Each structure stands twice: as structure tokens, then as C-alpha cells.
Amino acid sequence: MPSIQKLNFDAVVVGGGIAGVESALNIANSGYKVLLVEKDLTIGGKMILLSKVFPTLDCAACITTPKISEVARHPNVTIFTQTEVKAIHKQDNHYFKAEIVKHARFIDESNCTGCQLCEEACPVVVPDQYQYGMVGRKAAYIPFNIASPRIAAIDIENCILCGACEKACPTQCIDFMQHDEEYQIITRSVVVATGFNLFDPVKIPRFSSETAQNVITSMQMERLLAPTRPYNHVIRPSDGRIPDKIAYVLCTGSRDLSVGNPICSQICCMYSIKQAQLLMGSLPMADVTIYYINIRSFGKGFEEFYEQAKGMGVNFVKGKVGKITEKSNGNLTLRYEDIKTGKLKEADHDLVILSVGVLSNDDPQQFFAENEWKKDKFNFALQKDLFFKPSLSNIEGVFLAGTTSGPMDIPDTILSAGAASMETIRYIKQSTVEI
Amino acid sequence: MAKTDLKFGKKLKKYGAVDFNACYNCGTCTAVCALSNEKDSFPREMVRYSVLGLSEDVKGSLKPWLCYYCGECTAYCPQEAKPGELMMSLRRYLTSHYDWTGLAGLLYRNLAAYLVAFTLIIGGIVGLYASNTFQFEEWMHYGHLFEMLAIGGVFAVIILPNIIRMWYSTVWKPTKKFKLKFYFKAISELLVHMFTQKRSLSCDSDTKNKIWWFEHFVLVLSYLALLFTTVFLDWFSATNTIVVVAGYVFSGAIFVVTTDFVIRRMRKRSEKSTFTHPSDWFFVIWLMLMGFSAFAVRLLVDFEMLQSTFWVFLIHITVLVQWALIIVPFGKWTHFLYRSFAMYFDKVNKLSK
Numbered sequence: 069m070p071s072i073q074k075l076n077f078d079a080v081v082v083g084g085g086i087a088g089v090e091s092a093l094n095i096a097n098s099g100y101k102v103l104l105v106e107k108d109l110t111i112g113g114k115m116i117l118l119s120k121v122f123p124t125l126d127c128a129a130c131i132t133t134p135k136i137s138e139v140a141r142h143p144n145v146t147i148f149t150q151t152e153v154k155a156i157h158k159q160d161n162h163y164f165k166a167e168i169v170k171h172a173r174f175i176d177e178s179n180c181t182g183c184q185l186c187e188e189a190c191p192v193v194v195p196d197q198y199q200y201g202m203v204g205r206k207a208a209y210i211p212f213n214i215a216s217p218r219i220a221a222i223d224i225e226n227c228i229l230c231g232a233c234e235k236a237c238p239t240q241c242i243d244f245m246q247h248d249e250e251y252q253i254i255t256r257s258v259v260v261a262t263g264f265n266l267f268d269p270v271k272i273p274r275f276s277s278e279t280a281q282n283v284i285t286s287m288q289m290e291r292l293l294a295p296t297r298p299y300n301h302v303i304r305p306s307d308g309r310i311p312d313k314i315a316y317v318l319c320t321g322s323r324d325l326s327v328g329n330p331i332c333s334q335i336c337c338m339y340s341i342k343q344a345q346l347l348m349g350s351l352p353m354a355d356v357t358i359y360y361i362n363i364r365s366f367g368k369g370f371e372e373f374y375e376q377a378k379g380m381g382v383n384f385v386k387g388k389v390g391k392i393t394e395k396s397n398g399n400l401t402l403r404y405e406d407i408k409t410g411k412l413k414e415a416d417h418d419l420v421i422l423s424v425g426v427l428s429n430d431d432p433q434q435f436f437a438e439n440e441w442k443k444d445k446f447n448f449a450l451q452k453d454l455f456f457k458p459s460l461s462n463i464e465g466v467f468l469a470g471t472t473s474g475p476m477d478i479p480d481t482i483l484s485a486g487a488a489s490m491e492t493i494r495y496i497k498q499s500t501v502e503i
Numbered sequence: 504m505a506k507t508d509l510k511f512g513k514k515l516k517k518y519g520a521v522d523f524n525a526c527y528n529c530g531t532c533t534a535v536c537a538l539s540n541e542k543d544s545f546p547r548e549m550v551r552y553s554v555l556g557l558s559e560d561v562k563g564s565l566k567p568w569l570c571y572y573c574g575e576c577t578a579y580c581p582q583e584a585k586p587g588e589l590m591m592s593l594r595r596y597l598t599s600h601y602d603w604t605g606l607a608g609l610l611y612r613n614l615a616a617y618l619v620a621f622t623l624i625i626g627g628i629v630g631l632y633a634s635n636t637f638q639f640e641e642w643m644h645y646g647h648l649f650e651m652l653a654i655g656g657v658f659a660v661i662i663l664p665n666i667i668r669m670w671y672s673t674v675w676k677p678t679k680k681f682k683l684k685f686y687f688k689a690i691s692e693l694l695v696h697m698f699t700q701k702r703s704l705s706c707d708s709d710t711k712n713k714i715w716w717f718e719h720f721v722l723v724l725s726y727l728a729l730l731f732t733t734v735f736l737d738w739f740s741a742t743n744t745i746v747v748v749a750g751y752v753f754s755g756a757i758f759v760v761t762t763d764f765v766i767r768r769m770r771k772r773s774e775k776s777t778f779t780h781p782s783d784w785f786f787v788i789w790l791m792l793m794g795f796s797a798f799a800v801r802l803l804v805d806f807e808m809l810q811s812t813f814w815v816f817l818i819h820i821t822v823l824v825q826w827a828l829i830i831v832p833f834g835k836w837t838h839f840l841y842r843s844f845a846m847y848f849d850k851v852n853k854l855s856k
Binding site for chain 1: 529530541581
């Protein structure tokens, strides 16, 4: 095992989603050295995988990638992907010691050209996590076309060590001898931008998402609608038919104490309305029905966006779906109470999208073990001063960016990242300790 | 125009309802209910009536009786508003509403009233015994006579008028229609539901529910059979072997099933047995005591030891009187009739539409 490498930074940003990227850029642009740590193979988080954003219907990839390339090329930013934060210890005088592990990618990052010849050569096919399992990928693969860095990685868990990729690689950059590298980072401040997890609908068995192929999550629908989509068309998974009766089930895993998440996820109404509009565009013959408890269109232009969807013919039904049953032809029967009439109803659809909610990501709790990372009653990071300093965590020198502190949409995430980076810069400036 | 009873929510809480104000009207409860359908959608409607204080609508509705409390609505309620328990409480409320004496309501709302009533009966029996009015044979004779009188009296004075009141609130008042032929047409509903409780089978398709239904079915039949055996065949004094054995089987079955029901309510493993109102405890425990003490009395008769252990008979007669004068007319016993009559009236209402 090689020895632990030591590096110094002014700020460590944990999480390379849009909140982390925005924070890193703000801090780096003020002249400070930033380490951006991402546990995935690529930065960009969930936003880079989205189709379009509400309520402007801008292409998500098109507005994310400039930020991504900016941060990737920034002289003050170092990016570690596939890297895990093991522990962050707060030291007395305005600095932290972080232990991080950069997992082996089994690729010489500086030499990979992203030619994808290894991908062609690889005989192993596994579900593609970046397409949410809807298509396959190889064990030697580039995450997706607009990934950053756009270089290959070997999925060693599924790799059969046949060596086909090694033979195919024109730059000989595949290296099965690589191993994890340990780093000890000294930093003045930490920005936590670990984001959120999506609710896993398997926890609600009566929605049949595990057994019925045509019950998909909203993130899968994002992929079906995105420019880099898996099938280049919106089709339903079971038989590839073009759906024409599509249903959305709102509040899947949100506002639901029976699954332990009592709060509103703040984005599902709007992203579902957005997807419905996009579906009306790509499948003009399809009927789209949104089953809801309350439509929460609280942001600027959101209500108008909702009205626009109604105007386009999206059908809104007040009533939460209680049960989804798969029929032999792959269609789904939805059982719900139509709140307007008070009658129990059943409706047939050929594709059902579960608008899954936002859950907290508990990673910070593990690496802040000694410093007692505090959470609020909804499991998100505790904001020390919700009203006047929303980006301060309970640990001095640790700042909160984006959905770490609660569900929010992309504009709010950028605002939150702005606030967090401003607080971070202020904090670094005050620091007098030499590191 | 709908009339709002501002204190309705508070009233219902006394019948055991909890947290129903948390409801945000998503309809999950109705959508997961296996018994709910387009014609009869519940329980959210009942939750809404309760939250808004629409007591008249509740009184006119048969829906609380259409629910057999599988508890899925409570398990899946996103607001933990416990709609299943509200339906149970509404059944208690309706039982009190149908009762013309007002005693059912008094007992449901006050545990103290229950205890006073029970104590009065114990006092009466002990007093009667202490005053030496009756000889042993007379106790046996009058005990039997009491059973017959109590059945006739309670039925004529309390139960029959209450069923008529139920009919008035749920059939006559809302529909203002009366056609005798529908009452004949629907009569099978009454009998089928009274003796089989088959509706609760479609409540939940799992085996546990089937086992519960079977136990309940055995309990109902054994209870009715024991009633017949003791009252009309005078089991305690009977000499016919078939009658004697049958009595043992019936009282034994009652004891076994009710013991299991008590254990279920103590373990609280299913939604159905999680919340237990005092009236539920009295109902199931007294039924258990009846089964047990009747069994014991006949056993002592067979061993010719009853005269020396006369206190066993006194306990039996105390339990019996408490059962016949409190639990049967004013307690949970009435659900046996109200449930089946609800199915009957519901059918009549549907026919007249």
C-alpha cells in the first residue's frame, strides 16, 4: 500500500452535483483553492441527467454542461471523482483534517481519450445506472456522453478480467493493478453539498413497481425524455409499445407518514407537470392524467406553468392513487378515490409514472461522526439559523449547499449554493492560521 | 341545508376516535379499502363528515356498518389519521344513537357507569344470596327463568325499538320510501350476513383474516347454540346425553375462541386488535367468562358437587345477569344485529333506488 498523500486546500466541497459545482466555482473565483469531492464517476449530479427544467423548459444538459466544463478547467479547483470522504475531523484553530479515499478507476485518467473502444470490446452487460436500469452498459464504460471527466472506468464488481479492453485500448491506459489511494486533506472549511436521495417506490408494495414493468419512476421518465435518452423515443418498458394513456402518481413517498416522510418534496408537482407537457409534445395522441392531493405551484411562474399544462389538455384528477394492479397485457389498473365526487374509481393506463419524492442523504452523518452532525426532525441537515444564516450547519466552518438542508428546486439550489459559498469565503478570510 | 355540530368531534373522541382531524383528504383510505366500491365509497366520506361535524349525515349512513375493520386504511394513511378506528368509533356512536334509552351512550362514554352497573348487579346477587330467599333448587329454577325472561324482555323493550329507530334513521329519513316487497326480496341478505359474516372474508384476502373469520364464525354459532341449549333445552338440568355433550362443546368453543381474541387484543399485532375500547374488553371477557363458568357449572352438576361449591353457580349467574342486562342491550353485543340489519337495509335502499 502506498503511503497517505497530503494536500492542503482552503475549502473542501463534498458532492459534485449542481450545488457543489456552483459553490466550488464561487469560492475558486475568489482566489481560493478548492477540492471538489464526488463519489460518483462523474460530476453533474442529478441535474445533468434531467430532460428539461421547469418552468422555463430550458434543456437541462445545455445549461449544466457549461458550468461543468468551467469547474473542470478552473485552475483553483481540483476534482476527485469516485472518491469517498471517510472522516472529517475538526481541529482547534480554524481548520479541518479530512480523510478521503479515491477509489481505483483502473484507468490511467491522463491518457484515456474517451474513444470507447474498450466499451465495444467488453463482453459484460449490466443495467446502466445512469439510465436508471432501462438499458444495459458494459463493465468497461464511459458513464454517459456528457459525463465529466469523459473517460472510461472499469466496473470491477462485474468485470470478468478477460482482458479484452486492455487489448482494444489504443493508448494502453487500462491498468488492473491500480488500487485505492488514501489522502489526508488539510482544509480551512467544508461545504456539504451531498444532495438528496430519491424515494425508492419498492417501499410501497401496493404500487407494484417491483413486479409491473410499466410502473416507472419519474427519474426514468426524465431519461426517456432527455436528449441523451436510451431508446430515442418514449416507449413503455414491457413491450416497447408507444403509450397512449399515461398516469402520474404524485406524492409517492412524500407527505406520507406511513413511509416515514411527512414533508412535501417541493419539486414533484412541477416536474410532473413539466414531463406531462413534454409528453404532450413527443406523443401528441397520448392522454396524460396527473393524480394529485394538492398541486403546489408556489414559485414564480409555476401557477402559469400549471395552467399551461391544463390548457394543453393534461388531465388533473384530485385523489391519491391507493393501489396499482398489473393486468396480463401489461396495462395497469389504478384504484383511487375521486375526491371531487367522493366515489371510488378504477382507471386503466398503459404507463404509470411514480413521482418519487426527495429524501435526505445521510452520508454527512458518517464522516462527521466525532463532531456530531445534527439533523432536523425531517432528517435533513440542521440549519443553525434558518432565517438569517440558512447555510450554516451546527459545526463552525461547515456550510450547507443545496438539498442537504431540505428539498428544493434548481433555482433555489443555486441560491443556497451562493449563500453557502459566500459564508465559506467570509469564514476563510477570517482565518489567520497558516496551513 | 347541512347543519354543523361543532362539538361532534369532541363527542366522537369519547367513543374512542383519535386523530381523524389530521385527514388531508387524499382518499388513500378509500382506495385501499377492499370493501369500498363506486356505490359505497368509504371511509374518507365518514372522516369528512366527522371533521365537519355533519352528525345528521353520519346518523343517516349505513357505511360505518359496511366496514369490517381490516385496518389497511389506518396502516396506509399518510397522515396517521386512523380512519379504521374512526369507523369503529362511529359504530359505537351509532349504537348509542339507535338506543332509545340513552344508556348505551352513557356506558360507552363513561367507564365509571359501566363499573357502577356491574357492581350493582354483583351487589344484587350477593344480597339475594345473603338474604336466604331461595333454596338451591330455586336458584337453579329462577336462574333458568331469568334467562327466558331476560331474552324476551330485552328483545321486546330494547332491541326491537332500537332496530326500528335504526330503520327510521337510515332508511325512512333519507329515502322516504316504503315498499314491502323489497323487504321480502332482501331478507336473504339479513340471514346470510347474520349467520355467516361472510362480508368480512372479502375484507382482506390473506390467510390470517380467514382464520380470524373462522374463529368468529365458530364463536357466533356456538354462542347461539349455547343460548338455545341452556334456555330451551335447560342444559343445566338436562339428562339427555346429546344435549349435555352439545352444551360442553358449545361452551368450550366459546371459551377457546374468546381466549384467543383476548390474547390478540393484548398482543396488538394487527390493526384490528390494536385499539381496544373498554366496551370491547367487557364484551370479549364476559363472553369468555360465560363460556367458562357455564362449562364449570355443568361439570359440577355431573359430578354432583354443585351444592357444595355453590359459589361457582353464583359467579355464573352474576356474569349472566351482567351480560343479559348490560352488554346485550347496551354494549357491543348489538353489533351482531346492527351489522346484519345494515346489510339488509342497504339492500332495501338499493332496491328502492
